Amino acid sequence: MTITDNLARIKKGLPPGVELVAVSKTKPVEDILRAYNSGHLTFGENKVQEMVSKWEQLPKDIQWHMIGHLQRNKVKYLAEFVSLIHGVDSLKLLREIDKQAKKHNRVIKCLLQVHIAEEDTKFGFDPDELNELVESKELPQLPNAQIVGLMGMATFTEDQLQIRREFKALKNLFDAVNAQLPEISILSMGMSGDYEIAIEEGSTMVRIGSSIFGSRNYS
Numbered sequence: 001m002t003i004t005d006n007l008a009r010i011k012k013g014l015p016p017g018v019e020l021v022a023v024s025k026t027k028p029v030e031d032i033l034r035a036y037n038s039g040h041l042t043f044g045e046n047k048v049q050e051m052v053s054k055w056e057q058l059p060k061d062i063q064w065h066m067i068g069h070l071q072r073n074k075v076k077y078l079a080e081f082v083s084l085i086h087g088v089d090s091l092k093l094l095r096e097i098d099k100q101a102k103k104h105n106r107v108i109k110c111l112l113q114v115h116i117a118e119e120d121t122k123f124g125f126d127p128d129e130l131n132e133l134v135e136s137k138e139l140p141q142l143p144n145a146q147i148v149g150l151m152g153m154a155t156f157t158e159d160q161l162q163i164r165r166e167f168k169a170l171k172n173l174f175d176a177v178n179a180q181l182p183e184i185s186i187l188s189m190g191m192s193g194d195y196e197i198a199i200e201e202g203s204t205m206v207r208i209g210s211s212i213f214g215s216r217n218y219s
Contacts, residue, residue: 003031004038006212014206018199021065023191023209025050026216029057035212036062044086044207048074055081067207069123072096080104086151086188086207089113089123091133094145101144108144111151111188114173116166118155127173134180149186149204150174154194163194167201174202 001009011020021044024032032043032054041061045051046068055064063083070078070085072093078085079100088094088110101108112133115124125133130150133139139147152170154163167189174187188205190198195206210216 003034003213007035007038007040010208010211015199017204019186019205021067021188021205021207022212023067023207024054024213025068025209027209027213029054031213032058032062042083044209048077051082052077065207075100076103079106079108082108084109084111084148084186086111087113087123088145088147089125091138094138094142098142098145106144107146109146109148111149111186112147114150114152114170116152116154116170118162118166124152130173130177134177139181147181147184149184149188150177151186151188153191154189154198160194160197164197164201167194167198167203171202 007022014020019042021042022035022040023044025046036059042063042065044065044067045054051064051066064081065084065086066078066082067086069087070093075096085097085108094110097108097110112130113124114130115126150170150173154166157163170189171187178184186205187203188207189203190206192208192211195208198206
């Protein structure tokens with residue numbers, strides 16, 4: 001199966017209202033171009049340097065999503081072009097995004113990352129921290145960093161009940177936050193191994209890489 005075939009198959013299986021982010025990390029620009037030429041415009045990267053390099057080489061109507069952990073000192077490299085930052089896991093990072101976006105006269109869309117996994121390796125706000133931020137007076141003071149939704153990653157496990165439980169918890173949090181911030185509309189959860197469960201539990205955005213581009217070589 002080619003990249004184009006894989007994309008078509010996955011898109012056909014997605015319900016209306018669920019957006020696909022093709023995760024192109026570690027993949028060459030040629031692979032991204034194949035997907036782009038089939039009509040797909042939204043790609044996810046998790047390393048700033050790699051993303052900037054690809055942005056410089058590829059068509060400018062591509063929507064670049066930063067899906068990895070983002071350090072504050074790296075925001076300035078993305079601020080000119082990034083479409084959506086998935087992993088906003090602190091108020092300090094949000095302030096930095098706002099500051100760098102202002103310099104380019106842009107509004108950068110952001111997702112607040114919530115820690116839902118039972119493993120400790122994931123980043124993100126816990127539910128209490130999330131509520132504190134949403135209820136704070138800080139968000140209206142950051143007009144160039146626009147919160148448009150939440151993102152979370154389930155535990156890396158074969159236990160589908162656990163994965164479903166974690167996604168369900170994030171959907172409940174999303175609904176609670178949405179009641180306070182009606183403008184949020186994106187719930188980014190689900191990757192190649194668990195996106196079907198994520199969609200059943202209310203995901204509106206899935207991040208799929210290896211099922212499109214094939215397995216990764218990290219060497």
